[in-house]
Amino acid sequence: MNKIKLLFLIVSSRRNKLHRSSVKCRITLNSKRKEFSTGLFINPDCWNAKKQKVEPSEDSTYVNQQLSLVKNNLYQAFLFLQVSGESFTVEDVYSRYKGETTTNEKQVLETYREYLARIERLIGKDLQLVTYKKYQESYKHLADFIKWKHKRQDIQIKSLKEAFLDDYSYFLKTEKNMAQSTLNKAIQRFRKVVNYAISADYLSKDPFLLFKYKTVRKEVIFLTVDELQKLENHHFQIARIEKVKDLFIFCCYTGLAYKEMALLKKEDVVIEFDDNLWLKIHRSKTKKAYKIPLLPKALEIIDNYKDEDEVLVFKNISNQRFNGYLKEIADVVGITKKLTHHMARKTFASTVLLYNNVPMEIVSALLGHSSIRTTEASYGKIVQRSISKEINRIKNINQ
Incomplete structure (x- = not known):
């Protein structure tokens, strides 16, 4: 089970012009550490390392309140990642605390762009330019759908459910006027991006495992x-x-x-x-x-x-x-x-x-x-x- 430890440290060897030292915070998770500056400065002589607080002084109340807030926010970030059920690192806790995307909170379109950058280097080797352009076109359709359905620029890739593809299919058919065969191609390309996300550990399993395409069999026309x-x-x-x-x-x-x-x-x-x-x-x-x-x-x-x-x-x-x-x-x-x-x-x-x-x-x-x-x-x-x-x-x- 993951356990987190928080420790505030004073860099007493370094002082600013007001003879105050920076307060740092150290996060320890599974023997891995992450240190960062809290942005707070105190008189190092007033710091009680054992109690992890500033002894009564001119601004001790404010600083102690801010340190308490930092600690609470870090615990909230840690608990959020625990509830998500995904594996995470000490860097993820810090990223969550800062309000940034963690490695396990990649966005859908962000991941698609990563995939595009990856396959772009294969043009002329294992990939034709025309195929790459089709992936770009499908990216545009997906971006339009997310804006249409979710009213956002992007969504977390972990939020993907099987219903996403049903809604996406409906959008492509009604808003983009796509035939079923063209629609299937757009979804197939997105499925490859999802497979890439799984291989990169952005997803632990395929959310579309049970999704089935509507098969289209065109009549073969030939000369008698x-x-x-x-x-x-x-x-x-x-x-x-x-x-x-x-x-x-x-x-x-x-x-x-x-x-x-x-x-x-x-x-x-x-x-x-x-x-x-x-x-x-x-x-x-x-x-x-x-x-x-x-x-x-x-x-x-x-x-x-x-x-x-x-x-x-x-x-x-x-x-x-x-x-x-x-x-x-x-x-x-x-x-x-x-x-x-x-x-x-x-x-x-x-x-x-x-x-x-x-x-x-x-x-x-x-x-x-x-x-x-x-x-x-x-x-x-x-x-x-x-x-x-x-x-x-x-x-x-x-x-």
Whole structure:
């Protein structure tokens, strides 16, 4: 059990111009000491160390009252920290006495700023700048919520309860007009800050341990076999439109995201153990390196543009312009779906792989997912459709 000792000391060797000495206070807690000046000065000849008081003199009543006040305030600070149930140090007692934040009384936004400063140093190493900016944006949302809900600039991190996230979710949905998926991301980022607070001993346990996110499963939109063939068979007279179509089809057969396609170098096309050409990919989103075997259609497209650039497989085109051209392509070809580059990746996973009975674990590997759960969450329904298709085929055989 924590025990505190208070002792007032006189620095008799040092006196001011009025020949008075400073009164110091020493706090002792678990064999650790903290000394500070009380701001009081007395005649050292009038000090009774045993009774811890000034003997009757000109200003003894006032000084003794002030020393008593210091002692009472220190005991109150000590009792407050004891009741909090958290471990604390002698420095925490002094900080509480001074009205300052102790190590166990960190504020929510203060801790978030600490976390931001920590991950800022990882930009370009383990973190992308765009991800860091999203954390900054989420910090602003959290600050707005605390002001909206608590009418304060910040709150103690120890005051966090499970209801906090429920209220925060409500705020993001009603005041910020966020969709559930965007809202979940903001809360996930805050949860990482809370985990940091736990690791730094600002919190003893996770206040949101039982909190559950409202899951959002977006329907996977992809090109069917017929739509993909329709696109492949159409030739555009305008070269830049034809190229965008080809690059989109290339990604339908490789599953590359836009950035991976745009940065693909000729040196990334390698001969592997099976004597076939593969793509050596470093997925920027997950920092995962993986390889993709090149299907004939993808190889054909690479060959068509082999003389375009000395280093890159395909000469760069901006993502915005790329998706703009895809809209024109869809209109001309007669595809009613909103064509975006990301749909090529979905088409690769669905139409090219899963509909051809490629196992889910292989699909996950070829997409560069960090976990097969990610793949299952997005493409589980497509597998169900394939199963249904095969069952119906068997039924027709047996009839």
